[in-house]
Amino acid sequence: MGKIQQKEITEFIVSHREEFQNRLLSEAVEVAAKINDILQSGNIDLLKNAEKMVAFVVEGKDSELISFAEQEGIAWAEHALTLTLKLEWVHAIRRTVWYYLFEYDQLNTHGLSISDYRSMIYEMEKQINDGIDKFLNTFFISYSSYKDELISAQRKMVEHLSVPIIPISPHIAVLPLIGMIDVYRMDTIEEKILTDISNLKIRTLIMDLSGITDMGIEVIHHFQRVLSGISLMGCEAVITGLRAELVRKMIHLDVSFDEYASTNGTLQQTLNEYFSTASV
The missing domain is CATH 1.10.490 (Globin-like)
Incomplete structure (x- = not known):
């Protein structure tokens, strides 16, 4: 036409x-x-x-x-x-x-x-x-x-809500993690942790894994890198509540979090230690 x-x-x-x-x-x-x-x-x-x-x-x-x-x-x-x-x-x-x-x-x-x-x-x-x-x-x-x-x-947005970093003192915060963690969620956890450490001036981050049912091999290695990032930002990472199933998997993979984080049995035990030390 x-x-x-x-x-x-x-x-x-x-x-x-x-x-x-x-x-x-x-x-x-x-x-x-x-x-x-x-x-x-x-x-x-x-x-x-x-x-x-x-x-x-x-x-x-x-x-x-x-x-x-x-x-x-x-x-x-x-x-x-x-x-x-x-x-x-x-x-x-x-x-x-x-x-x-x-x-x-x-x-x-x-x-x-x-x-x-x-x-x-x-x-x-x-x-x-x-x-x-x-x-x-x-x-x-x-x-x-x-x-x-x-x-x-x-x-x-939902994933960010599922990574609740809770300040319990001016420089100490708790991150309780619950459920399955896949690669996508691990990316969100990494972003949220590193951002909040900077914004909230966190010096100690206590991560409670008692609610984690399982982690895949790739997720475990990614978690190691996140712990390394926490250390690079001048923050101390403390891990509590590691389940026996997850520890066995880490042993078979010859993986350890010791280089970048300290571990404790339970969240309650860790909080008692930190607050009893602070009150002395």
């Missing part, structure tokens, strides 16, 4: 805006029932956005189309709108656009030879379908990326 014809088609659709919107809503029954809810909850004007998308597709404005699809993906993900609704809506837009292209064709393409007419239809079909598919692909990537980032941020 030439630039002039592209503009004419866009203007033709805009001049029939009300009929276009009514037909679009009749093609997307599920979306039509929720269009006002989507506008109110997410401030997303589906009809206005459909017209904008159609203009970008028909006029071959790929960069604007991709940018718009990225914005749409984020908006739909941010307001938890379903992909099923989006698919129904975009397919309804595709069918409605083709209906109005046919109407435009009936009014404006008389006198063309059969070969020119076929060439025009082929070119038009390719541009419209490629444009809409490009919009969908970009939308889905943007939607998924935003969701993944949101899930990652939420998981990180």
Whole structure:
């Protein structure tokens, strides 16, 4: 399609805006029932956005189309709108656009030879379908990326809450660890420990492992590196509550925490020692 014809088609659709919107809503029954809810909850004007998308597709404005699809993906993900609704809506837009292209064709393409007419239809079909598919692909990537980032941020927040460093004096803090520790959680523990040692001016960090059920080999080695980092920051690490199962695994791996940390039987024993020393 030439630039002039592209503009004419866009203007033709805009001049029939009300009929276009009514037909679009009749093609997307599920979306039509929720269009006002989507506008109110997410401030997303589906009809206005459909017209904008159609203009970008028909006029071959790929960069604007991709940018718009990225914005749409984020908006739909941010307001938890379903992909099923989006698919129904975009397919309804595709069918409605083709209906109005046919109407435009009936009014404006008389006198063309059969070969020119076929060439025009082929070119038009390719541009419209490629444009809409490009919009969908970009939308889905943007939607998924935003969701993944949101899930990652939420998981990180939960993991940070599961690493509660509790100050018990101006320079002593306790970190009780509970449950399974995988590589991802170990990364969070490392980040939280080193950050809080710096921010809270911790000189002694007591880590209670009595609630740890197991550690994988890679996690044990990572924990060693964390203890080394604690030492490098001028902080003393004290480990309490090592379970027999974990100690046996460390023995078989020929791994020890002695180089970077002291160990005690229980958290209560350690706290008694520190506070009895402080009171002397």
